[in-house]
Amino acid sequence: MNWLTRLKKIENAPTTTLQNLQKEDSGAFVGFVGTPPAPFQNSTCEIAALPDAFPAPANDAALTPMTTDEERMIRAWLAHIEETDADAIAQLLNDCQLDATARAYFIGQAGTVPGIARTDTDTARLILFTDRGLNLDDAEAMTDRLALRDSQHDERRACIECLHLSGTTTARRCHQWRMIGVKGPSIPADLVTILQRCAGFTHKLKETA
Structure with missing residues (x-):
């Protein structure tokens, strides 16, 4: 599963549940051994306490267009990780254009690579x-x-x-x-x-x- 697919699964998952976690990682997570504790019986057990991977931006209405320099940084990072799928790159750039949190995340990733961030x-x-x-x-x-x-x-x-x-x-x-x-x-x-x-x-x- 590539990075874009993982991101989409995180963003699009309606609710994180124990059942979903078991399905997602069926090869590694074997579930509970024996009867689960009473509070977890007959429940989807929503893990609301865990932070979202991409919390919703505070104010989408105030989102400004992505700058040329921001796009350059993201493209440079994609080149650094050797992502060459044109459709995946276009989708990611579109997401960053429309979602402030996704944009900040990927610019942050670019900033961790020497030579990409502007001095x-x-x-x-x-x-x-x-x-x-x-x-x-x-x-x-x-x-x-x-x-x-x-x-x-x-x-x-x-x-x-x-x-x-x-x-x-x-x-x-x-x-x-x-x-x-x-x-x-x-x-x-x-x-x-x-x-x-x-x-x-x-x-x-x-x-x-």
Whole structure:
């Protein structure tokens, strides 16, 4: 039984009873030996005292749409556990869109895996890259690429994170062009997100390495 099936069984079970527990774990739970104590005779014995696996959200009406970053974290966690079933992934993301408690649970699971949760550096990079004209998806992808680079101690850098980059998305300029020995300040648009070694590089952010 995979994780999604287990979750659905937990969420959809109408009542937890001793009989249900015996049916669910018939291979391991052998039931009572002899006559059960009087309070349990002729009773379904609802286990109301046990906490629910996913308690109901306090206020579903206040649920906000799932953010791009939240979805990215959940998808990254699913990739981490090697879940590849497209229908199961779509169902889980839909559940997280509609259920605050399920969303919090899976984001919490993602947060336990190193590299998935956003750091302050990741957030600062996202802000910088979107300010410099990248759309959110491209900024997310670039941030993830740099996080991987940092974890691998790769010394290459990208113009998009450099202090000396200026201009617009269609007219990028490098203020260190003389130092690095190129013919002029103009930079091809597709060059700014390519990892490379550059003698003129200075971090735009105070410390990201």
